[in-house]
Each structure stands twice: as C-alpha cells, then as structure tokens.
Amino acid sequence: MQFSPGTAEMLETLMRWRRDVRHFRTDPVPAPVLARLQQAMELAPSVGNSRPWRVLLVESPALRAAVRAEFVRCNAQAAGIYEGEQAAAYARLKLAGLDNAPVQLAVFTDLTPQAGHGLGRQTMPETLEQSTAMAIHTLWLTARAENLGMGMVSILEPAAMEALFAAAPCWRFSAYLCLGWPEFTDDTPLLHRADWQKNTAMPWQIR
Numbered sequence: 001m002q003f004s005p006g007t008a009e010m011l012e013t014l015m016r017w018r019r020d021v022r023h024f025r026t027d028p029v030p031a032p033v034l035a036r037l038q039q040a041m042e043l044a045p046s047v048g049n050s051r052p053w054r055v056l057l058v059e060s061p062a063l064r065a066a067v068r069a070e071f072v073r074c075n076a077q078a079a080g081i082y083e084g085e086q087a088a089a090y091a092r093l094k095l096a097g098l099d100n101a102p103v104q105l106a107v108f109t110d111l112t113p114q115a116g117h118g119l120g121r122q123t124m125p126e127t128l129e130q131s132t133a134m135a136i137h138t139l140w141l142t143a144r145a146e147n148l149g150m151g152m153v154s155i156l157e158p159a160a161m162e163a164l165f166a167a168a169p170c171w172r173f174s175a176y177l178c179l180g181w182p183e184f185t186d187d188t189p190l191l192h193r194a195d196w197q198k199n200t201a202m203p204w205q206i207r
C-alpha cells in the first residue's frame with residue numbers, strides 16, 4: 001500500500017481538529033457508525049498483540065447517573081488542591097460531557113489477557129495499559145474522521161468504577177469516554193481557550 005501525497009496533510013488536519021470534546025448534542029449516533037468505531041479500535045497496536053482493552057457500552061441510566069455522581073465527587077476533591085484565583089478558574093472549567101453525550105464507554109484493561117501469551121510485557125507490565133491508551137487514541141481519531149467528538153474522563157476513582165461495573169478482579173479501570181456529535185469544533189484545546197494553560201511544545205532532545 002502506497003499512500004498518496006495528500007494523506008499526511010489530511011491526517012495532520014484530522015489530528016489538529018481532534019480535540020477533547022465536552023460539549024455534545026444529544027442526538028443519537030447511528031448503529032453503523034458505532035460499528036465502524038468498534039472495528040477501528042481492533043486496528044490498534046497492542047503489546048504482544050494482547051488486545052487487553054475491555055469496553056462496556058454504558059446505556060443504563062442508573063449506571064450513567066452513578067458515573068456522573070462519582071465524577072462530581074472526585075472533581076470536588078480535585079478542586080481542593082487549588083487556591084484563590086486558580087481555584088475559581090478550576091471551578092469554571094467544564095471537565096466532562098457526561099450530561100449530554102449520547103454514547104458513553106467505560107474502558108478497562110485486562111491485566112492477565114490470554115491473547116499474546118505474555119509476549120513483550122514481562123519487563124514492562126504497564127504496556128498492557130499503554131495498549132489500551134493506544135486503542136483509545138485510535139478510536140478518538142476515527143471518531144473525529146466520522147465528524148464525531150470524543151472526550152476522556154479520568155476524574156474518577158478506579159476502585160469505585162471497578163465496583164460500579166462489577167469488573168472482574170483482573171480488570172483495571174482505564175478511562176470513561178463520552179462520544180457524540182460536538183456542539184462546536186475547534187482546533188485549539190479547551191484548556192487553552194479557557195486560559196487555564198498555554199500549549200507547550202515538547203521538542204525532541206538529542207543524546
């Protein structure tokens with residue numbers, strides 16, 4: 001397979017406009033689109049081809065409400081590390097799209113997957129969770145290519161999420177994902193727009 005010269009430019013545009021989305025319209029995502037997203041995740045790399053991500057499509061209103069409550073609890077706790085004007089700025093940030101996102105996924109990592117027979121992860125067991133992160137990023141870019149938006153929510157207590165979803169003991173909570181049609185698109189991170197921080201370049205260092 002040889003890609004045409006415009007492909008890299010298109011990919012750069014896609015990545016520039018990916019963004020973490022927290023403002024969603026409530027209209028549903030058609031099943032065929034969701035199926036394509038699911039298939040795209042299968043294309044992600046993983047250590048020893050172990051494919052350790054376990055994805056729950058959360059439709060239950062009770063579970064969604066419990067996740068929202070857990071987010072509110074953890075976010076209030078997180079706010080406690082800031083003082084003064086920074087505390088006020090933190091309180092103004094929107095850090096999850098849990099109220100409106102029509103599609104919500106609870107993502108876990110199986111820490112003892114059969115697939116791959118342990119290949120590649122004996123010295124770095126964290127590569128399993130890294131693999132899940134790569135699958136999430138694959139999903140993120142694919143969603144954007146479908147004109148959807150996605151937002152990651154990590155302001156949650158892993159043990160509480162594992163209990164909430166009655167996860168198997170070998171499942172580690174990785175992230176909660178909100179997906180849907182964005183209310184608006186942007187090529188600049190929301191935290192940057194909100195003046196919380198400036199984007200910093202991370203140049204490669206030579207050794």
Ligand SMILES: Cc1cc2nc3c(=O)[nH]c(=O)nc-3n(C[C@H](O)[C@H](O)[C@H](O)COP(=O)(O)O)c2cc1C
Pocket residue numbers: 018019020021022094095096152153154155188189190191
């Ligand atoms: C592992 C991970 C966890 C994140 N958790 C949250 C979160 O809990 N709430 C939130 O608003 N954004 C979360 N984000 C999104 C980041 O804030 C966002 O990626 C960052 O500000 C850069 O913005 P951009 O994604 O639009 O480039 C998370 C992103 C990653 C990669």
